[in-house]
Amino acid sequence: MELQTIERLLDKYFDGETTIAEEKDLKLYFSSPGVAPQLEQYRPLFGYLSSQEEQRFDKPLPLKTPKRYGAWLSVAASVALLGGMLTLYNSQQPSQTDDLGTFSSPEEAYQETQKALNMLSNNVNVGVGSVHYVAKEYDKSTKVIFKESQSKKVKSKK
Template sequence: MESANIKQILEAYFEGETTLAEEKLLENYFNNEKISGDLLQYQPLFAGLKAAKAEQSTRAFNLPETSKQKIIKTWWYGVAAMLVVAFGVGTFFFSQPQYSQEEKEALAAFEKSKQAMLLLSENLNKGTQQLTHVSQFEKTKDRIFE
């Protein structure tokens, strides 16, 4: 019966569903000398886990202490970032051109005259296309009357 109970706990152990008390029971069972023959294959696993628990590092670790200077340094980084953003936003807003009413009217008149010149240019280009037909007519006429 004990072997069947251990097998059920082992299945739950490998699924990650055991409690600490059940894991302790498995550890005690596999570290004893009385293990059933069909469960001998799991003994090296638990022996290795026991050996891993007993290991200790001889290396000394020095952990840095959090000091007040690091907190102040972090605070200054935040202030510096905020100043950079404020400077960028201010530069953007103050670099926008501020036109007077007279300058705005002049720009509007310029745009209207620009549109008128484009319209005139389009119409002149249409007229020059018609002239190519006339020049072709003259060349053909000169050939006929020669």
Template sequence: MELDKIEKLLEKYFDATTTVAEEEILREYFSNENIPAHLEQYAPMFQYFSFAKEERFTKQLPLKTRNTFYKWASVAAVAVFMIGFYFYDPSPEPVSLADQYTEEEIASAQEALALLAMNFNKGTEQLYHLEEFERNTNKFLTKE
């Protein structure tokens, strides 16, 4: 009867549904020496858990940190960043076209833009004819 109970508790343990009391029953059972052969493989695991429960950390922990250099370095870095952010001027001085390009390049660009504007105006004249056509067809379709 007890063996069936232990097997059910093991099944619940591996499904992660046991309570703390049930786990304590398993630890006590596997701390005994007369364990059935098919359950002996679980004995070292539960014996380790019992041993690990008794372990304590005994080293002294330093309460004061010794890395004051890093603290002051980070403060200095933030200060330098803030000063740089305050004096940063994101807008460059405006540059005239005469400073960047030669007179010949400017004249060539003006000629190309004039040609583009002329061709663009030809295309817009055709749109005027389309608008007139649409207006007349709408008169006949809506019968105004």
């Protein structure tokens, strides 16, 4: 074959556009002793493809797919979890005779409500304080990043 034809077929081969007949021509060319020196680098590739063409898969394929019990196992686990949660819920319900959370006078109820709201306010203030800390750290890091990127832009313009 002509060198130009082989080079054209190689380009088509690496672009994935060759037919089976053209690939056979390439394999035949590279298995012959008259390969051009500049194309010698492709000889191992086509030699490997020719040798692998003779291999066949001869192991038997299983026709039955194995049964999967994963779906039933997940259903059983869900039922067991639900049963456990219901048992726990029923054992923790207070009896009807206990008067938890009731106060004898409105002043006592007011004082307890004030304590609860004060505790809630303190916890919210702690959370807000940590958010302010995170915001300050974020501002510091963005200033550093933008200073670095601006200094790189200035250096690249020069």
